[in-house]
Amino acid sequence: MHAIPTHSASSIDYLALITHLSHAPQLPSASSMRNQLLSHFCARPAACAAEPELEREREPWAAMQRFRPGSSTLLVGHVPPHLLCVEAQAPAQTQASASVPSVQSGGLWGVVHIYTSPGATNARVNVWLSSEPALYSSPHASSSSSSSAPPLSERFAQEEVLLRHMLHRLLPPALAALHAAGSLPPASSSDEAPVVVTATLCSLERSWLNLICSWAHADVGALQPLRQGSESLTPAASHGARAARAQKEQVKAMWANPCVTYQCDAETLRLSEEAGKGKERWKVAPIEGEGELELIRTSNKIPFPREYVESRAHLSVFVRDLLGPSSPCATAAAATASPALPSDAYPREQGAGHAAGFVYAHEELSLGALHVTTPYRRLACPPGIGRLLLAHMAPLLRTCLRSALQRAGLRPQDIGEAMCQVSADTEVMSGAEGFFERCGMRRVRETAWVGIEVSAA
Structure with missing residues (x-):
C-alpha cells in the first residue's frame, strides 16, 4: 500500500499543462479538460476579438480563482515531471491514505478539476486520465508505442485506483472549499443523515461509467431516464428527497446521460x-x-x-x-x-x-x-x-x-x-449524430455526463 502523488495548482506549471494537453496524443480526448482550464480566458466578449498577439497572463491560477472562487485543479498519479513547478519536481508532495494501493510503473496519471458555473446549485467535476488516448488510437499504431503500455487488465485496475482516489478522497474536501468560497449554497444536514451534495461529472470517459456505478451497485440503464430535469435540483431539495437512504459509498450515481463528441476544424x-x-x-x-x-x-x-x-x-x-x-x-x-x-x-x-x-x-x-x-x-x-x-x-x-x-x-x-478544433457533444441519437457527420465532423470520443451525490461525512 502506497500513497498516490497528488499535486495542487500551486505546484503545477500552468503553461506546461496546457501545452501538454494541446498536443497529440492527448488531443482530442483531452480537449474538454484543456478547454475548461482555459475557460477564464474565454469568459468575456474580448475573447472573440482577433488580435495579432496577446499578452500572457502571469498568474493564471490566480486568474482562475478570481473567475471561479474555490475551484480546485489537481494532478494525480505518475505526473510527468515537466508539468510541475521546479520546486515540486524533487520529492513529490502527496495527499493520500495508506489504504490506497499504488499506481504502478505504467505511468498513469490524471487531472481533476472541480468548480461551479454561473447560477448552478451543484458542483461540476471534470476528470481526464492519461490512458484515454489509447482508447481511441488507430489500430495501425506503431508496435513500439503499444509495447510500452500495460496490459488491459492492469491498466483498468490502475484507472480504478485513480478514479476512486479522485472521487472518494479528493472530491469531498474540494466541495468544502467551494462552500467556503461561497460558490455553492450550504448543504443541509441532520443528526440522522450525512451532508449530501449533488455534483455533475462532465464529459466523463464512457468506459468508466460501469465502473463508477458498480461501486454503488447501480444499474446504468436504470440511471439514464433520470437525467431530464436534474439540472435544476438544489442541494437542499436533493438532500431532503434522498438523505434518509443509507449510503455505504461516499459517491453515489443518480443519473447518466451517454453522449458522443464530434470535432472538425x-x-x-x-x-x-x-x-x-x-x-x-x-x-x-x-x-x-x-x-x-x-x-x-x-x-x-x-x-x-x-x-x-x-x-x-x-x-x-x-x-x-x-x-x-x-x-x-x-x-x-x-x-x-x-x-x-x-x-x-x-x-x-x-x-x-x-x-x-x-x-x-x-x-x-x-x-x-x-x-x-x-x-x-x-x-x-x-x-x-x-x-x-x-x-x-x-x-x-x-x-x-x-x-x-x-x-x-x-x-x-x-x-x-x-x-x-470545433467540438460538439450530443446525446446518443441517430438524428443528431447524422447531422454532425453530414456537416463533416468526425466522431472522436464517447462520453457520459453523470449526476452524483457526494457524502461529505
Whole structure:
C-alpha cells in the first residue's frame, strides 16, 4: 500500500499543462479538460476579438480563482515531471491514505478539476486520465508505442485506483472549499443523515461509467431516464428527497446521460458559395435580451440556469427570419409589415421576425443547446439553419481558442489548427449524430455526463 502523488495548482506549471494537453496524443480526448482550464480566458466578449498577439497572463491560477472562487485543479498519479513547478519536481508532495494501493510503473496519471458555473446549485467535476488516448488510437499504431503500455487488465485496475482516489478522497474536501468560497449554497444536514451534495461529472470517459456505478451497485440503464430535469435540483431539495437512504459509498450515481463528441476544424464548417446565396433572408447575431435567453432555456429539455445562458451570450449565434416564407425577391419593407411574435415566443410557422435557430458554446467550448425551431427544419433552399449556425459559430470558437492559448502563454506561431478544433457533444441519437457527420465532423470520443451525490461525512 502506497500513497498516490497528488499535486495542487500551486505546484503545477500552468503553461506546461496546457501545452501538454494541446498536443497529440492527448488531443482530442483531452480537449474538454484543456478547454475548461482555459475557460477564464474565454469568459468575456474580448475573447472573440482577433488580435495579432496577446499578452500572457502571469498568474493564471490566480486568474482562475478570481473567475471561479474555490475551484480546485489537481494532478494525480505518475505526473510527468515537466508539468510541475521546479520546486515540486524533487520529492513529490502527496495527499493520500495508506489504504490506497499504488499506481504502478505504467505511468498513469490524471487531472481533476472541480468548480461551479454561473447560477448552478451543484458542483461540476471534470476528470481526464492519461490512458484515454489509447482508447481511441488507430489500430495501425506503431508496435513500439503499444509495447510500452500495460496490459488491459492492469491498466483498468490502475484507472480504478485513480478514479476512486479522485472521487472518494479528493472530491469531498474540494466541495468544502467551494462552500467556503461561497460558490455553492450550504448543504443541509441532520443528526440522522450525512451532508449530501449533488455534483455533475462532465464529459466523463464512457468506459468508466460501469465502473463508477458498480461501486454503488447501480444499474446504468436504470440511471439514464433520470437525467431530464436534474439540472435544476438544489442541494437542499436533493438532500431532503434522498438523505434518509443509507449510503455505504461516499459517491453515489443518480443519473447518466451517454453522449458522443464530434470535432472538425473551422474551415470544414464554412458555407460553400452555393449555400451562402440564401443568407440574406436571415438576421444572424449573438443572443440579445431577456426574451431570447428565456426562449433558449425553455426550448432545451434540460433548462440550464438563466445566469449560465446569459454568461454564454458572447459566444452564441441566434438566427431570425427577416423575410418569412416569401420568394427570394421579397423586400425587407414588406417583411416589416407582418405582425411580429414576442422575442421569447416559439414559432409555429415561418414568418418575418420569427426565431429560426440558436446555439451557444459551453464553458468547455463545445456547442450547446443547438436547436432549429420546428418550422425551419428541412428548408427547400440552402443553407439549412443548422449548417448556418455552425458556419457562424466555428470562426468564433477558433478565435476564442487561439486567444485563450495565447493568454496561457503559447506563441501565436505555435498554435496549430489541431489545437483549435470545433467540438460538439450530443446525446446518443441517430438524428443528431447524422447531422454532425453530414456537416463533416468526425466522431472522436464517447462520453457520459453523470449526476452524483457526494457524502461529505
